[in-house]
Amino acid sequence: MPKPVRISLDAMGGDHGPSVVVPGAALALERHPDIRFLMVGNESLIAPLVERNPKLKDVTEIRHTDLAIAMDEKPAQAIRMGRGKSSMWKAVQAVRDGEADAAVSAGNTGALMATAKICLKMMAHIDRPAIAAMWPTMRGESIVLDVGATIGADAQHFVDMAVMGAAMARIVFDLDRPSVGLLNVGTEEIKGLETVKEASRILRDTKFPNLDYRGFVEGDDIGKGTVDVVVTEGFTGNIALKTAEGTAKQIGEYLRSAMSRTLMAKIGYLFAKQAFTALRDKMDPRKVNGGVFLGLDGVVVKSHGGTDALGFASAIDVAYDMAHFELIKTIRTMLEHDPAGQSA
Template identity: 80%
Template structure:
């Protein structure tokens, strides 16, 4: 049996808190028996639900936290009120103190990022964090970053994100040299703003051993899976993410309405039910739930706040992979080979 992976959980985070976190952890444990958990939150709320999952209870330590960060709390206020005593802060702190290999929270994204930056600090030579998300494609999955950690980016930050995204892709997809593209308004080298063109020049001329730069990609390439890693700044990335989520819901509603409109449509649905079930499974956002905070000196995973137990288990799955396959070491090794890092050495 391989070495246990220790995950700290913000049991109070998200729209549903303990009622999702505990059964989600139980599902993840079934897939990864090496998992061990620290659960931070209201002990009185956690214990009754945890008792319904004996296997999970046997590998979980509850640590009482008196405060839960609200989903609408402003980051600065969340840090001021929750520092040291909230379930979110203490889950991240466990990573800093070496008690956990990764932290997972479905709580307030801004608060989680602010607390993580303060508690864990940034990695050497990385100035700004990024949130990397798994993106379903026609080829399988890609990684897209940044989907909302910071607004705007200079060329150096885009290059850092390309390196960190490639490091994550090597772990998630088991690819030695992942392909990377910069999201742009066209594929021609003359198109786009100067920041993106400068980042493209650096990536093109550096000839990295551990990633293959494929040039510019456009919005429709996200769904095609043209490259393994798509890099953009947080404003654009977050809009792209929310647009994709909204479009998926829109298509699902269209199909549901069309299939129930007439008796013939209902019969057609029954005949093609297996195909529709397969489509629903491919479009299920719960299976790709979990954004990785890259650039921090520690592993933090942000789960969607409104997800269910299956979705939260997926976020824990990502945390397990990032910790088990040593994401931090992979990123450090790759950053050491970057032009910016070599220049500062």
């Protein structure tokens, strides 16, 4: 019998807390019957929701705490107030103590990153964390990192992100050698910041056996799905992410407006409804919800704060895959082939 995958949940995180976390866990359980949950938060709010689902109740432990980190809490204040006590801290601590294989929270991103760094520590030879996000593309999905954990990067951090992103892609996409590109202002080798060009040189010269470095990619290559993994620093990555989300909403509004403008447009919509439904599902952020914090000595997944149960279940799916297929072990193995990283 396979070993269960244990997931700790910050049940109080996000805009909706247990009302989203608990039904999201129930959906994830349907997909992965070998999941076991540790839900951390206010037991009086969590327990009644769990009780409604006998199957979920059988695989769930509730750990009570009164303290929850607010969505607008500053990271330093969240650590000062919540260390050892908040639902967020206790969910991450369960990973550190071996009680869970991964943690999921929809809470404050900055507070979660600070909590995870202090509680779990960084992996050996990795100095800075990164957030990796699944990105819908014209050919399926790609992984983009960093989308907001760290502002700025030196050459070695770019290389570390390339290795970590490729390790995640090997698990998510079941590829032996995921393709990797560095986001740049052009594909020519003479273009871009010196740190990006130096990272490119290292990636070409090192010849990692478990990733296929394709050189520089541009902004439009993200949506095209030109490579499996796109690497950039957190400032640029976060702007790209928010721009894409805003563009998707803009296109959706344009379509709705156009389809309701005239009688013929409304009739045309009826004939094309199935196609528009498929487009909506493709662009639905709930389908790819769940940013992975890479570089930590443990698996932590960040869900969108305003997500619904379906979206939170998607984040749990990501955590399940990262734990089940041993992301941390895969990253360590791939880093062994990075001479520059070993000396960092």
